[in-house]
Amino acid sequence: MDFQFFSFLLISTSFFILSTSTTAAVAAGNDTAVLSLFRSQTDLHGTLLSNWTTATNASTACSAHWFGINCTNNRVTAVSLPFHNLRGPIDALSSLDQLRLLDLRGNRLNGTLTPITQCVNLKLIYLSGNDFSGEIPPEFSTLHRLLRLDLSNNNLRGPIPTQLSNLSRLLTIHLQNNELSGTIPKFLSSFAHLKELNLSNNELYGELPKTLISRYGSNSFSGNEGLCGNPPFPKCSFTGEQPPSETVPSSPSSLPSSLTATIEDPSHKHHKKLGNGAIVAIVVANSVLLLVIASFTLAYYCGKHSKDTNSMAASEIGKRSSYSSEKRVYANNGGGDSDGTNATDKSKLVFFDRKKQFELEDLLRASAEMLGKGSLGTVYKAVLDDGCTVAVKRLKDANPCARKEFEQYMDVIGKLRHANVVRFRAYYYAKEEKLLVYDYMPNGSLHSLLHENRGPGRIPLDWTTRLGLILGAARGLERIHQEYASSRIPHGNVKSSNVLLDKNGTACISDFGLSLLLNPAHAVARLGGYKAPEQAEIKRLSQKADVYSFGVLLLEVLTGRAPSEHHHSPSRRRMDDEVVVDDLPKWVQSVVRDEWTAEVFDQELLRYKNIEEELVSTLHVAMACVVPLPEKRPTMAQVVKMIEEIRVEQSPLGEDYDESRNSLSPSLATTEDAF
Structure with missing residues (x-):
C-alpha cells in the first residue's frame, strides 16, 4: 500500500513538473508571437527591427536575444x-x-x-513623444506596481482620472504637452512617494493648491491658462472648483481683468440682487472704460497736430537691456494704415494655439538680448515677466508683402506641428513692424556645436550625438515636404545654423516658410542656405534643392568643415578657427577620387572605434543627396529611411554630453534597483 502511494505521488509530481515546464514553454512562445505581431504592425518595411528574425520551434525571442527585449525565466519582462x-x-x-x-x-x-493596462505587472512606462490620442484610461489604476509614468508630448485629451489615486507607489508622473482638461485631482497632494510631477502645457483649469506649487514648482503647471490660485498664477475669481462654463470664455486670458470680479459663483445664479462688491466693480469698470475712450480721443486729436507722434509711438522689446534705436518695436495705436491695419489689430499678437498666450505689452516689457542677425531679420531672446522665454524675429524689411497675403502665409506655416520643427507660436503685423514669435531653443545650433571653440579644451561632438541630430533634422524636413507635397512649398534655407536644439537636445529645423515672404526671383539670392547647382540658372527654390542642401549639411557634420555660401573652386580656408570649404561636395568628391577617404572625416571622429562603416554609410547618403541632377536625388522620406538603417551603438568613449553640458544626448530610461 505504501509502495502504491509512493508510486502515485512520484507519477503525480512528474506530471506536475512536466505540465509546468510545458506551460512555461507555451507562454514563452506566446510572448514571441506577440512581439512578432507588434513588429508586423509597427515596422511596415521590416527594416527597423531586422534583428527580430522568425523564431523556430527551438528558439524564442528570449533565446534568440532580440534587440530591445529583456527576459527573465524565458518570459519577456522589458x-x-x-x-x-x-x-x-x-x-x-x-x-x-x-x-x-x-x-x-x-x-x-x-x-x-x-x-x-492589461500588462498588470508594469513598473516603468515611458511613452513620451508619440501620437497617442484619446483619454488616459482609468484602467491604469490596476497597475499597482507602477513606479514611473511618462505620457508627455502626445495628443491625450480629457481629465486626469481620479482612479490613479490607487497608484500610491508612483515616483514620477509626466503628462506635459498634451491637451488634458479639467481640474487638477486632489489626490496628487496626498502621494507620499511622488518626487516629480509635470502637468505643464495642457488645458487644465481651476484652483491650484499651494502645496503642489511649493512641492513641484510653478513650472510643473505653467501653460495651463485656466489655472489660478497663488502667485505666479492669477487670483481665482470664482469660489467653486471650476470656472463657470456659461460666463467665462474659452480663453480666460481674453477676459478684461477689470471685469473678472463680477463673475458669479455658478452655485448662486438664482440670486437676483447684486452685492456691494459687484456694484463697486461695475462702477470701477465703467470708469476705466470712460478713461480708455478719453485716452483714444485725446490720442486721435493730438495725432492731427503731430505726425511724428502718431507714427513713432514706440517701445523697445527690452527696456531693461541696452538696445539701439534699430531694435525698436513699434506699437502704433493711432488711426488705420493703408494696408488695412487698424488700431485694435496693431495691439495684438495672433497666436496659433491657446497655450502660453500673452499680450503685446508683455513682449514690450520683456528683457531681451540679441541672438543674431540673418538675411531676413534680427532674432532676440525675450524673457517675459512670468519667466516664459521666447525667440522673436524682427523682419528686416518693413513691408515684405501686403497684410492679407502676409496673414495667409502665416496661416500656412503656423499649422505645422512636429517634434523636429521649431514651433511658430505667434506673429504681429503692422505697417511699420513685423514680428514672428517662436519657441526658444536654449541649446544653440548645430553650427555652433560643430565649429565653435575648435582647439585645445573643446568638448568634441561625438558620433552618436551627431547622427541623432542629423536624423532629427531629416525628420523635420521630411515632415515639411510631406505636409506641403501638393503645393511643393520648400524650406528654402537649409543650413546648420538653422538646425537648433531644444532643452532636451532634440534637433529642430527653424526658419521654415520665410521664403514665402520674398519675391521668388529674389529668394535664392537673399536666403543663405546651401544652394543647389541648378539654382544658378533657374533661381527658384524647390524641395529637390532642399535635399541638396541637406546633403551638404551631412557633409558638414562628417567633415567638420563649414561650407561657403558661394561656389568657387574646391579650396579650403580658415576663418576664426573654422575651416571653410568653398564647394564642400566637390572637395569631398576630389578627396574620395584620390582614394583618401579617411581624410574626409572630422579628426574628432577618428578617435572613436568601430564606427567606420557608419561613417561611410552616412557619406553615401550625403553623396546621393548632392548629385547635380535634381531628378536623381532621393526624397527626404528616402533619406530618413537610409539614416535610420545606419546602426549606431553607444559612443565608444562614453563622452556623450551629461546634464551639466545641457544633456545633448538622449538619456536612457530610468531603472529601479528592485526591477
Missing part, C-alpha cells in the same frame, strides 16, 4: 525601443503579462493607451 521610428498601434503588447518595463519614447506610435 521592451525598450526608443527613437526607432515605429509607427502604428501597441495593441499587440497587451498579452505580455510579465512585462515590467515599456520604453517606446520618441516613435510615431498611435491609437489609445488602453491595451497596455
Whole structure:
C-alpha cells in the first residue's frame, strides 16, 4: 500500500513538473508571437527591427536575444525601443503579462493607451513623444506596481482620472504637452512617494493648491491658462472648483481683468440682487472704460497736430537691456494704415494655439538680448515677466508683402506641428513692424556645436550625438515636404545654423516658410542656405534643392568643415578657427577620387572605434543627396529611411554630453534597483 502511494505521488509530481515546464514553454512562445505581431504592425518595411528574425520551434525571442527585449525565466519582462521610428498601434503588447518595463519614447506610435493596462505587472512606462490620442484610461489604476509614468508630448485629451489615486507607489508622473482638461485631482497632494510631477502645457483649469506649487514648482503647471490660485498664477475669481462654463470664455486670458470680479459663483445664479462688491466693480469698470475712450480721443486729436507722434509711438522689446534705436518695436495705436491695419489689430499678437498666450505689452516689457542677425531679420531672446522665454524675429524689411497675403502665409506655416520643427507660436503685423514669435531653443545650433571653440579644451561632438541630430533634422524636413507635397512649398534655407536644439537636445529645423515672404526671383539670392547647382540658372527654390542642401549639411557634420555660401573652386580656408570649404561636395568628391577617404572625416571622429562603416554609410547618403541632377536625388522620406538603417551603438568613449553640458544626448530610461 505504501509502495502504491509512493508510486502515485512520484507519477503525480512528474506530471506536475512536466505540465509546468510545458506551460512555461507555451507562454514563452506566446510572448514571441506577440512581439512578432507588434513588429508586423509597427515596422511596415521590416527594416527597423531586422534583428527580430522568425523564431523556430527551438528558439524564442528570449533565446534568440532580440534587440530591445529583456527576459527573465524565458518570459519577456522589458521592451525598450526608443527613437526607432515605429509607427502604428501597441495593441499587440497587451498579452505580455510579465512585462515590467515599456520604453517606446520618441516613435510615431498611435491609437489609445488602453491595451497596455492589461500588462498588470508594469513598473516603468515611458511613452513620451508619440501620437497617442484619446483619454488616459482609468484602467491604469490596476497597475499597482507602477513606479514611473511618462505620457508627455502626445495628443491625450480629457481629465486626469481620479482612479490613479490607487497608484500610491508612483515616483514620477509626466503628462506635459498634451491637451488634458479639467481640474487638477486632489489626490496628487496626498502621494507620499511622488518626487516629480509635470502637468505643464495642457488645458487644465481651476484652483491650484499651494502645496503642489511649493512641492513641484510653478513650472510643473505653467501653460495651463485656466489655472489660478497663488502667485505666479492669477487670483481665482470664482469660489467653486471650476470656472463657470456659461460666463467665462474659452480663453480666460481674453477676459478684461477689470471685469473678472463680477463673475458669479455658478452655485448662486438664482440670486437676483447684486452685492456691494459687484456694484463697486461695475462702477470701477465703467470708469476705466470712460478713461480708455478719453485716452483714444485725446490720442486721435493730438495725432492731427503731430505726425511724428502718431507714427513713432514706440517701445523697445527690452527696456531693461541696452538696445539701439534699430531694435525698436513699434506699437502704433493711432488711426488705420493703408494696408488695412487698424488700431485694435496693431495691439495684438495672433497666436496659433491657446497655450502660453500673452499680450503685446508683455513682449514690450520683456528683457531681451540679441541672438543674431540673418538675411531676413534680427532674432532676440525675450524673457517675459512670468519667466516664459521666447525667440522673436524682427523682419528686416518693413513691408515684405501686403497684410492679407502676409496673414495667409502665416496661416500656412503656423499649422505645422512636429517634434523636429521649431514651433511658430505667434506673429504681429503692422505697417511699420513685423514680428514672428517662436519657441526658444536654449541649446544653440548645430553650427555652433560643430565649429565653435575648435582647439585645445573643446568638448568634441561625438558620433552618436551627431547622427541623432542629423536624423532629427531629416525628420523635420521630411515632415515639411510631406505636409506641403501638393503645393511643393520648400524650406528654402537649409543650413546648420538653422538646425537648433531644444532643452532636451532634440534637433529642430527653424526658419521654415520665410521664403514665402520674398519675391521668388529674389529668394535664392537673399536666403543663405546651401544652394543647389541648378539654382544658378533657374533661381527658384524647390524641395529637390532642399535635399541638396541637406546633403551638404551631412557633409558638414562628417567633415567638420563649414561650407561657403558661394561656389568657387574646391579650396579650403580658415576663418576664426573654422575651416571653410568653398564647394564642400566637390572637395569631398576630389578627396574620395584620390582614394583618401579617411581624410574626409572630422579628426574628432577618428578617435572613436568601430564606427567606420557608419561613417561611410552616412557619406553615401550625403553623396546621393548632392548629385547635380535634381531628378536623381532621393526624397527626404528616402533619406530618413537610409539614416535610420545606419546602426549606431553607444559612443565608444562614453563622452556623450551629461546634464551639466545641457544633456545633448538622449538619456536612457530610468531603472529601479528592485526591477
